[in-house]
Structure formats: C-alpha cells, structure tokens
Amino acid sequence: MPSSVRVKTLRIDDLDVAGDEQQTIFDVAVEHAIPIPTLCHLDGLGAVGACRMCLVEVTSANQTRLQPACATPIEEGMQIVTNSPRLQEYRRMILELLFAEGNHVCAVCVSNGHCELQGLAQSLGMTHVRFPYHYPQRSVDASHRRFVVDHNRCILCTRCVRVCAEIEGAHTWDVMGASSQTQVITDLNQPWAEAETCTGCGKCIHVCPTGALFEKGYSVAEMHKRRQFLPYLRAMREREP
Amino acid sequence: MTRRIEINPVTRIEGHAMISLHLDDAGLVQQAHLHVNQLRGFEQFCVGRPFYEMPALMARICGICPVSHLVAASKACDELLAVQVPPTATKLRRIMNLAQIIQSHALNFFHLSAPDLLLGMDSDPTQRNLFGLLQSHPERARDGIRLRQFGQQIIEQLGGKRIHPGWIVPGGVNEPLSKAHREQMLGMIPAALAIIERTLTWFPPLLDQFRAEIQTFGNFPSLFVGLANHQGTLEHYDGGIRVMDSAGNSIAQWLEPNHYADYIGEAVEPDSYLKSPYYKPLGYPDGMYRVGPLARLNLVDRCGTPRADAALTAFNARYPRPVLSSFLYHYARLIEIMYGIEQIELLLNDPDILSEHVRAFAEPNRSEGIGVSEAPRGTLIHHYRIDGQGLVTYANMIIASGNNNLAMNRGILQAARHFVHGTEIKEGMLNRVEAVIRAFDPCLSCSTHAAGAMPLHICLHAPDGRLLHELWRE
Numbered sequence: 001m002p003s004s005v006r007v008k009t010l011r012i013d014d015l016d017v018a019g020d021e022q023q024t025i026f027d028v029a030v031e032h033a034i035p036i037p038t039l040c041h042l043d044g045l046g047a048v049g050a051c052r053m054c055l056v057e058v059t060s061a062n063q064t065r066l067q068p069a070c071a072t073p074i075e076e077g078m079q080i081v082t083n084s085p086r087l088q089e090y091r092r093m094i095l096e097l098l099f100a101e102g103n104h105v106c107a108v109c110v111s112n113g114h115c116e117l118q119g120l121a122q123s124l125g126m127t128h129v130r131f132p133y134h135y136p137q138r139s140v141d142a143s144h145r146r147f148v149v150d151h152n153r154c155i156l157c158t159r160c161v162r163v164c165a166e167i168e169g170a171h172t173w174d175v176m177g178a179s180s181q182t183q184v185i186t187d188l189n190q191p192w193a194e195a196e197t198c199t200g201c202g203k204c205i206h207v208c209p210t211g212a213l214f215e216k217g218y219s220v221a222e223m224h225k226r227r228q229f230l231p232y233l234r235a236m237r238e239r240e241p
Numbered sequence: 242m243t244r245r246i247e248i249n250p251v252t253r254i255e256g257h258a259m260i261s262l263h264l265d266d267a268g269l270v271q272q273a274h275l276h277v278n279q280l281r282g283f284e285q286f287c288v289g290r291p292f293y294e295m296p297a298l299m300a301r302i303c304g305i306c307p308v309s310h311l312v313a314a315s316k317a318c319d320e321l322l323a324v325q326v327p328p329t330a331t332k333l334r335r336i337m338n339l340a341q342i343i344q345s346h347a348l349n350f351f352h353l354s355a356p357d358l359l360l361g362m363d364s365d366p367t368q369r370n371l372f373g374l375l376q377s378h379p380e381r382a383r384d385g386i387r388l389r390q391f392g393q394q395i396i397e398q399l400g401g402k403r404i405h406p407g408w409i410v411p412g413g414v415n416e417p418l419s420k421a422h423r424e425q426m427l428g429m430i431p432a433a434l435a436i437i438e439r440t441l442t443w444f445p446p447l448l449d450q451f452r453a454e455i456q457t458f459g460n461f462p463s464l465f466v467g468l469a470n471h472q473g474t475l476e477h478y479d480g481g482i483r484v485m486d487s488a489g490n491s492i493a494q495w496l497e498p499n500h501y502a503d504y505i506g507e508a509v510e511p512d513s514y515l516k517s518p519y520y521k522p523l524g525y526p527d528g529m530y531r532v533g534p535l536a537r538l539n540l541v542d543r544c545g546t547p548r549a550d551a552a553l554t555a556f557n558a559r560y561p562r563p564v565l566s567s568f569l570y571h572y573a574r575l576i577e578i579m580y581g582i583e584q585i586e587l588l589l590n591d592p593d594i595l596s597e598h599v600r601a602f603a604e605p606n607r608s609e610g611i612g613v614s615e616a617p618r619g620t621l622i623h624h625y626r627i628d629g630q631g632l633v634t635y636a637n638m639i640i641a642s643g644n645n646n647l648a649m650n651r652g653i654l655q656a657a658r659h660f661v662h663g664t665e666i667k668e669g670m671l672n673r674v675e676a677v678i679r680a681f682d683p684c685l686s687c688s689t690h691a692a693g694a695m696p697l698h699i700c701l702h703a704p705d706g707r708l709l710h711e712l713w714r715e
Contacts, residue, residue, distance in 0.1 A: 014662075061322060107405065108294055108297045108298045108301065109302055110293075110294075139289075140289060140290070140291065140474065140632060142291055142630035142632050143630055144629055146523075148291055150291075207324075208278070216291070216293070216604070216631065217293060217602060217604075218293060219293050219294070219296060219297060219410040219411065220294065220296075220297035220407040221297075221407050222407070222410070222415060
C-alpha cells in the first residue's frame with residue numbers, strides 16, 4: 001500500500017476493521033469475509049448502486065442511514081450493520097418489486113438455476129411476491145446472429161452498459177426512457193444486429209445476472225455465465241505500459 | 242319439459258371439466274356434453290419467444306405428461322434446425338417417452354380408476370379413492386405406487402428430475418447416459434415386470450363384473466388413429482399416421498405426420514374450450530376418431546416385445562379386434578405398460594446407448610417445424626413457425642386428449658342413457674358417467690390435477706330454474 005494512502009478504522013457487525021480511504025464499505029466487508037448481498041455490483045466494473053440490494057445501516061456522527069455498501073466510501077468511526085430484520089425485509093421487498101415489474105418465468109428461462117436474481121430470492125427467503133405483477137409488454141430482440149436480449153428479464157442493473165463502456169470500450173449499450181419505460185438499448189435504440197459499435201465480444205452476455213442476455217442455441221437452464229475474465233481484463237487495462 | 246343435470250367438477254381426472262345431462266319428461270337422457278371449462282392460452286403466449294425455449298415452455302402445459310410435450314416440441318424444433326438427431330439421442334428420448342407412458346398409465350389405472358374397479362362403482366364415495374384403496378387392497382395400491390415410481394425414476398435418472406426435466410432439447414438431449422445410471426435403471430426392471438405381470442393376472446377376470454360398463458362405456462364404431470411403423474409394431478416416437486375404421490380396415494396406412502392439417506380438422510363447439518378434432522375425409526362430426534392405448538393396440542399387428550405380445554394375444558382372444566369399448570382402455574394401458582418396460586430394457590442394452598454423441602447443433606434452417614409423437618393418451622402434434630430471428634410467430638397444438646373429445650362426448654351420452662334415468666339421481670349413476678371420462682384418461686390440464694379430493698355438486702333443475710334434486714359429495 002503506498003504511503004500516501006490513509007487508513008480508516010470502522011466497525012462492521014461488531015468487528016473492528018480498517019481499510020484504505022478509497023475503499024467502499026462493500027470492499028472492506030469482502031476483505032473480512034462479511035457477506036453482503038449484491039445484484040448490480042460486479043467485481044471489475046464501476047459501482048452504480050442501482051439495485052439497492054447491498055443496503056446496510058450506517059451510523060456516523062450519531063445518525064443512522066441506509067446506504068448502498070457498494071457505492072459508499074468508508075469513513076473513520078463508521079458503525080455498520082450488514083444484516084438486521086429491517087435490512088432483510090427491505091432486501092426481500094426489493095426483490096419482490098423486481099419480480100413484480102418484469103416477466104420473470106424461471107421455469108422456462110435459459111438461466112434457471114444459474115440466475116443471480118433467482119439465487120438471491122432463494123437465499124434471502126423470498127417465498128412469494130406481495131405486490132401485484134405488472135406483466136409489462138416487453139420485446140425480445142433476437143436480430144443479432146449470436147445473441148438475444150429479452151427485456152422481459154432485464155432488471156436494469158446496467159452491468160451490460162458498464163462492461164461495454166469500461167472494459168470493451170465500445171459503449172454499444174446504454175439506457176433509454178424513464179420509470180417503467182426504462183430499458184437498455186443498443187446504439188441509438190436500433191436492432192442489435194444494426195448496432196455498428198457492437199464488436200460481438202459477448203461480455204455483456206456473461207455479466208448479465210439474469211437470462212435477459214443470452215447466447216442463441218441454449219435451452220432452459222443451459223446458459224452458464226462465465227465472469228472470471230473481468231477482474232483480469234480490468235487489471236490489464238489499468239497496468240502501466 | 243326437459244331437465245338438466247350438471248356434474249361439476251368431474252373428479253379423479255386430470256384437469257377441470259363439467260358434464261351436463263339433459264333429461265326429458267320421462268327422465269331419459271336426451272343429450273350429454275363434456276365442457277372443458279378452462280383456458281390455457283399456450284398457443285398464443287408463446288408467440289414472440291425464441292424457439293429454443295419451446296420444449297421447456299410447452300412442457301409446462303402438463304405436470305403429468307411433460308415429457309410427451311418435450312418430445313413433440315423438440316421434434317418440431319429439430320425440424321426448424323433441419324438436423325439429423327444422433328441415433329443415441331433418439332433412443333434416449335424413446336426411453337424417457339416410454340417411462341412417461343408407464344408412469345402416466347399407472348397413475349390412471351391404480352390411482353384414479355382402480356377405486357371404481359376394485360371397490361365398485363356404487364361403493365361409498367368417501368372411500369372410493371386411493372386412500373380407500375390403500376385400506377382395502379394395500380398390495381394393489383402399493384403396486385400402483387411402485388410402478389409409477391419406476392417410470393418417474395427412469396425420467397429422473399435420465400433428465401435429472403422427475404417432473405419437467407429440461408434434458409430433451411432441440412437437436413437431441415443435453416447429456417449422455419452414464420453407465421451408473423444405466424445399471425441402476427436395469428436393476429429396477431425385474432420388480433416392475435413382476436408388478437405388471439401380477440396386474441395382468443388379476444385384472445382380466447375382474448372384467449366379468451363390468452359387463453354392463455363394457456357394453457355401454459363408449460362402445461360404438463369410430464375410427465382409430467395413431468402412429469405406426471413399417472414393422473407393424475407399437476410406435477410411440479416416430480413413423481406415420483395410420484387410420485383404421487371400426488371394422489378393422491386400414492383406411493390410411495401411412496399418412497405423413499407433417500401433413501396433419503390435410504387430414505385432421507379442428508371443430509369448435511360453443512360450450513367447451515376443448516376443440517373437437519376430426520378426420521377430414523369423413524367430415525365433421527362423422528370423422529370422429531379415438532386415439533390412445535386402445536387405438537394403438539387396434540392399429541398394430543403386434544406389440545413387438547414377447548411378454549406384451551402374449552398379453553395382447555390374450556386380450557384379443559377375449560375381446561376380438563377391433564376392440565370398440567372404451568372401458569377396455571384400462572386393459573390396453575396395462576399391455577402398454579408391459580411393452581414399455583420391456584422396450585426400455587431393450588434400449589438400455591443397446592450397444593450405442595452410452596455414446597456421448599447425443600446432440601446436433603445448428604442455426605435454424607427452416608421456418609416451419611412439426612413434431613408428432615404418441616403421448617400416453619394418444620397422438621400429440623406440435624406445429625411451430627418462426628421468423629428470421631428465430632422467434633415464434635405461430636404455434637398450433639393438437640393435444641392427445643383433445644383427439645378423443647368427440648368420442649368422449651359420445652361415450653358420456655351412451656353411458657348416461659344406460660345408467661341415468663328417473664327424477665331421483667343416485668350417486669352411483671353419476672359416478673358411472675364420470676368413469677367414462679376416466680376410461681379415456683383425459684389430461685385436460687395436468688397442472689391443476691386433483692385426485693379424488695374435489696367435492697361434487699349435482700343439481701337437477703326444471704326449465705323454470707326450480708331445483709328438483711340436489712346431491713353433494715364432499
């Protein structure tokens with residue numbers, strides 16, 4: 001660690017820990033094997049705090065707030081609770097809202113059994129959805145020769161947007177619209193096959209936490225995402241020439 | 242003055258249905274209708290989905306026979322890919338299809354119909370179910386459970402789970418068979434054979450008690466339709482469509498399954514969500530035909546395995562071909578179970594069965610695909626069209642049970658006329674009307690399957706709405 005780095009001390013779940021001031025709560029928790037559920041976060045990609053799954057209770061200067069662990073830098077003297085009945089309830093509620101606002105049919109999904117959304121629902125004890133399902137009319141773009149985007153399964157985590165911009169450098173993906181009309185798009189909302197910036201690298205496919213992005217030719221439960229390349233690519237990009 | 246009797250819901254079948262009977266002044270049944278009062282919508286909501294999803298999506302039609310839909314859907318997708326499925330994959334698919342047929346037949350025979358057969362049509366309705374059977378005939382009930390377990394475990398050994406395995410995929414299957422699983426399956430064969438041998442010993446003599454039912458449970462002339470192969474033996478996976486008339490004459494020896502629309506029409510009746518398929522050359526409703534185990538046994542020269550052939554010979558010695566009584570679907574199911582177990586053993590001992598070449602890969606090369614197979618209840622047809630992106634633009638399915646719709650209605654009328662009369666309804670009379678449906682074993686929607694637990698409420702109304710008679714079964 002360079003000498004210019006300032007170390008901060010804090011407390012996570014009754015454990016006294018220390019970290020580099022540029023680290024997030026999530027980074028420090030991971031270093032100390034303290035589990036915090038995530039969904040939009042992915043090691044190797046920039047943090048956006050979009051899903052709020054990693055909310056933790058942060059007490060600082062006598063104030064307790066809910067903060068996304070992935071996007072909150074550590075501060076001296078922070079008191080952090082990563083798991084409480086309130087957090088469990090909120091996390092389950094977030095999951096239920098995600099399920100209610102899309103069309104997630106695990107039984108026929110290519111990612112069934114390997115889906116992060118499904119996995120979190122299981123691990124966080126989501127037994128049912130308390131909110132009315134929206135059943136939105138969403139499209140499937142299978143124009144690309146090798147890949148498909150099924151907006152029914154998209155949770156707008158923006159991993160695809162970030163990996164395309166930050167790692168591949170193509171920035172084919174972005175986000176369009178607002179509220180319930182928000183969706184990820186290729187180039188200027190063209191069919192994927194017509195998106196000239198797309199290099200066809202497939203990174204977006206593999207970072208997608210659900211079955212929203214997948215390769216053609218796979219049946220139910222057959223799409224296994226491989227993400228181990230990401231931290232390596234990131235490290236190579238950041239290395240001094 | 243006419244009266245109307247409603248049997249709603251029909252119990253111990255797979256799915257939801259209602260029967261209505263119309264009686265005249267003398268208390269004689271004039272009309273009888275089976276109303277399938279549920280709408281699923283699969284043909285519509287799969288439009289726009291990637292075709293690779295279709296086998297798993299379509300399998301969700303049914304929790305009892307998902308494998309049948311997996312098979313037919315995957316065969317339709319094989320056509321979209323225009324690939325040659327590796328021979329081992331075809332054999333493995335055949336094994337799973339047969340296991341499906343065994344477990345489904347066992348479910349109908351032992352769990353749903355045996356209470357009528359062993360306890361009697363007029364027995365106490367509170368006991369006339371699987372649990373009553375477990376008390377009165379524990380060995381028989383146990384045999385049924387074990388036989389169903391056999392079929393389900395074969396499906397699990399092959400596909401990883403008993404219900405809705407995703408193992409059958411466009412182009413083949415997604416994992417080869419392991420030696421260990423083959424040995425485990427082979428190890429289960431002797432016990433399953435012993436059960437079906439035992440059942441084929443006690444059941445035929447019992448039929449002497451059901452002479453009236455055999456005479457009146459859908460015992461009428463009709464066509465018989467099913468898949469057939471060039472050897473003239475039972476065929477559940479491939480082959481051509483054979484059509485036989487009620488005198489046993491083959492009126493179409495080999496119709497291409499892919500041209501089904503040329504010879505099968507689908508009529509729509511206003512009182513049911515279940516369509517009424519018919520054989521086009523004879524028109525509607527004269528083109529009424531029957532499918533399923535009884536039709537298949539009528540159509541073939543022989544089963545093709547030694548024990549099943551012996552059983553078929555004994556069956557036909559007692560009931561000469563073509564067998565017209567739908568009550569004998571029960572007997573036919575047992576013979577098919579025997580065939581299925583023997584055939585699975587043969588396929589498992591095939592020298593290529595452990596080959597690892599079990600899947601062909603391709604991009605879609607055709608825009609239209611049709612898959613036809615024999616499900617437990619009869620001929621099953623899946624037909625898809627896709628666009629240039631591989632998204633489904635059209636889906637049509639003719640489900641095995643649907644083929645029997647006209648015949649089921651006719652069978653209900655026949656049995657109702659024989660057993661239901663007078664102004665006072667007896668529960669046993671109506672149970673016989675329901676039992677006609679059970680003989681056909683329709684899978685109206687296995688996803689909402691119920692076994693003997695649903696209450697039955699029958700009302701007999703005068704035309705002015707006056708309640709003449711009411712009967713409840715809790």
